[in-house]
Amino acid sequence: MGFILRDEPGEVDHEKYNGFYASKPEKSVSVFNRMMLVFLLVLTFLLPAVHTTDQVFAYSDGSVIQEVSTDLPRYNPGQKVNITVNLANKTGVSLNNATATLYFNHLEKQIGSDKKTFTLNHNESATLSFSWLPPGTDFQGYLVEVWIKDSAGNIIDHLNTAVDVSSTWTKFPRYGYLSTYNAQSAETSAKHVENLAKYHINALQFYDWHWKHHVPLSGSVDNPSETWKDVANRTVYKQTVVDYINAAHQSNISAMAYNLINGAFDGYETDGSGVKKTWGIFEDHTHNNQWGYPLPNGWSTSRIWFMNPANTEWQNYLINKHKDVFSAFNFDGWHVDQVGEWPNINKFDYNGFPIDQAEGFASFLRNAKAQLPNKSIVFNNVNTYGYEDTVKRDVDILYMELWDDRDFSNVKEFLDKQTTLSGGKASVFPLYMNYNYQEKFSDSSPGYFNTPAVLLADAGIFAMGAQHLELGDNLNMLCHEYFPNKHLIMSEELKKKLLVLYDFAVAYENLLRDGLVNTSNRVELEGLPSSTKSEANKVWTFTKAGKGYEVIHMINQLGINDPAIRDKEGTKPAPTAKTNVTVKYYYSNGPVTRVNYASPDYYNGKTYQIPFTTGSDTNGNYVEFTVPTLQYWDMVYIQTGSEPGTLLTNGGFETGDIQGWTEWHPSGQTAKYGVDSNDAYEGTKKLYFWDVNAYQQSVHQVKTGLPNGTYTLTAWVKTTAYAGQPLIARMELNDSYTNMVVDGTWRQYSADIYVSNGQVDVGFYIHSPGATSMQIDDVKLIKK
Structure with a gap:
């Protein structure tokens, strides 16, 4: 990529003027800008040149920052955030006394920062650790910006991450999955979870972790089996399941136990489980042909035999089996699945009466939540089947597996409908990318996902306010409804770009998924x-x-x-x-x-x-x-509109003039102020005082009729002296003064006053020997 100057918070917006609109020159340049340019050119010839050996003048992505990550994908209010910045110097020169600055932002507002100095030779690596305590507000997303500068202040690299402060994962779900439970070390399991946590995954569906659908726990509550076979006849290791649950909890990730709402294996009537055929779903009135889903040869059962979800005996049976699961394993909830609507198949109960599965789903879920009040319940409305009934019920998030050739408008239509029906619950959409293409490959010889398609799909889904279930296991991606399928893998480019997308979804969750x-x-x-x-x-x-x-x-x-x-x-x-x-x-x-x-x-x-x-x-x-x-x-x-509670008129000078303010200058002197758009702190305009010669200038705004009480005045001001220091540079609040720091940096100033006569006089004043500027923006007066 080409090199370009970029800005960071608190810096001049180089990009806006050097790159943002390079093809669209400004229509006019303020007198202040022209005079400043001339003055600085004169200084260039007067001041001696400074030479250093470690300056880096070109910006390059990844030249220093290799990774920025947080220790958790979700933080409870009041919980400290630990941030790791991995560095590797690829600039070609040594970095002596370079700085890494972190800025913490909520939407457009910067709410904090931190900085560390480091020295790093070419090709050397280092790790910097930061900690930050976010505001205590629940359900908030933050962007964390990391900027690297050399000792001369040149920006040479930049990368972001994000922070979600939420007391529960169900407000902003970022659902992932696990599907393979081989014999492996606890460290391996923890590493797999850590890889998903970097993408801010805050809940994991433990897909096919169980033994039989109608007997999910193998062994007993007190003594679960060490191993068992899942539906595909794969061996599941108990210790791996336990290690995954523990690793998830250590990362503040919820662990959800997967199982069907209505499935049973071959021999369910005779295996001692207590399941009865009279609970089943049948394809005719005679209860001779039970409805079932055929499975491949060599699996643990020839079919999954379906039970009537509306049958209360079946409901209580399966719910009790999951109570055993929750006693034996520390799962946080139940991910309840179904197989969707099957056309041209009439469904009947044992007595020959037609049944409505969707109504049965809603009844089952209501019963499950009542008996498991402390567990999260998620239900899969396959391809929208039954969603009108179930989204109103006791599910904690909305989960809809999507098929067909849907476009974004179609998906958003269903999202908006179920969000309204559910009273605002969050939605997750599994849809399987490159579904036909994956058939050309195998687990042992995989292909690659089509990167543009995945990025576009996620962009559309995140923008509309939902999440795409796609990431799981050891940073794999779904291409098939059978989650262990790994026919396609992600390229390193896709992994990198997807991480930015997930960071973005977290940082801006309050605009994307918070009730707009x-x-x-x-x-x-x-x-x-x-x-x-x-x-x-x-x-x-x-x-x-x-x-x-x-x-x-x-x-x-x-x-x-x-x-x-x-x-x-x-x-x-x-x-x-x-x-x-x-x-x-x-x-x-x-x-x-x-x-x-x-x-x-x-x-x-x-x-x-x-x-x-x-x-x-x-x-x-x-x-x-x-x-x-x-x-x-x-x-x-x-x-x-105006910020609520702000009492001043035109405090940001966005009108392009000083409407609402009164200016003053000494008799015989012309006014030395103006309003322009160069380097405004907020909005697009700011007020400035400036003259190359000695001058005095002030502006004031008087507010009357105020109720008695304490008021706070705040303003962002940047004062710069290019020659001698000003005699006076201050913010005025009635008869109290706040002096400015003259260092060319935007600073926020604040002052309190108790009003007893209903009046406040707010002003700014400079008495300068010349070549001093004061720039003023975002002035607010708020009653405490």
Whole structure:
């Protein structure tokens, strides 16, 4: 890739001016910018040159950071986060007194940082460890940015990870699986779980861990068997199951025991289990032909014989068998499966009465939750079968195995329906990528998943607000409904890009999966075909709103003729990427105060604030902006209106002037202030004071009619002296003053005042000998 200057929080947004809009020059340059440029050029000739031997001027992905990871995929509120940064110096030079800086962000807001200094010779490796205590708020996602700089302050590498603070996995489920329980060491089992935890997997389905469907526990509660055969006649080792459960719990991952809702093996009537034929499902009125699912030769049973899920005797029997499971193994819940709807098969109970399996599913699940109140219950609505009944019942998340040639619009339709029916429960979709293509390969001679298809599928599913069950075992991926199938494996490229996607899904979970509602706001992409439906060769756009944001999702299917998600033949190409895409969005509420852009395809998912203009036409009020690139998935989240509780007018100077403020300067001197968009801290505008000669300047805003009480004034200010220090540079709150630090760094200043006369005077003042700037942004006055 080409080298480009990039920004980090607290730095000048190099990228916005050097790369973001390189093909779209600014329409105007402020007087302040021009004078600053001239002054700095003069300084360049006056100051001596500085030479170092370890500066690195070019940015390169992976030149220093090899991996950033957290110790857990989910943290309880109040739990400390441990972060590991693995370094390997591939820059070609030594790094002396380099820095690794971590920034902790919730959406667009930076809420903390940490920094370490290190020295690393070329080709040497090192590990840096950080710890962070997030805010105590439950169900919050955070982006953790890691930036590496050399001793001269040049940014040379960058990578992100994410943190989920949630008291339960079911709010934002990231479901994975295990399916093989060979004899192996506890360390091997722990490593497999650790590999999944790096992708923030917070629950594991223990697929086919059990003995028989109707007798899941082999042995007794007090003495489970050391080994047993599963349905495919594979040997399962008890110790491996125990080690996996323990490793999951050590990583704060829930362990879910898999089993069918209505299955029994050959000989169930005579094996001493107590299962009765009168509980079965039959294909005619005579109860001679029990319905069953045929299995391959050599498996532990010739068929899975189906039982009536509505039969209360069967319900209580199987629920009691799972109570035994939970007594013998420390599982956290029950993953309940079915085989879906079978067309053209009439189903009857033992007495010849027709049955409705879907109603039986709901009845079974209600009984299971009542008897197992402390266990999570998940049920598979195969291909949507029975979901209208079961999603309303006592299941903790919604799980729907998808088949057919569904496109994103079809999947989102079902997602929205079941989310509404369930009262807002989270959804997980298993769908098996490259399903036909995998038939060309085997476990011993596997092929590779089609990387573009997987990335596009996950982008669409994550954007709509669901999760794709796909990762399991030793970082394998599902291509078949029989989970041990490993005909296809992931390339290293796919693993790396998928990690960024999962980081993104966690970091922005509060916008993706936290109750935002669908809107029908108009989105126009200049020069690009788009649709609110998922269509071939178009960008799929949809919009949501909530939590103070209006959100636009853009899923790129340009250059793709087949809109089906699963890419069964493994032939789907990467979408045609676009740069500098101009977007016009017709917003619901105004005014627009900030436009945020984030994409897993752009700088590891970091949020960037981007410039915008507003206007109106026959379609309504709109905001227009340009996103730097559209590859697979772009998300734009827009803030509108004033921040709740903020009492000042135009505290961010977003009007482009000092509306609401009064300026002052001495008699005989011209005004030395302006509002521009260069290096604004928040939004797109900021106020500045500047002159190359000696000057004084202030602005003030007086608020009256305030209730008595304590008020807090905050502001972000950057004060820079290019010659002598200013005599005065301060924030003013009535008769109290807060002096500025003159170091060219954005700093937040805060002051409290008790109001007893209903009035507050807020201001900023500088008395400068010349060549001093004060830049002011995001001024807020809030009553405590």
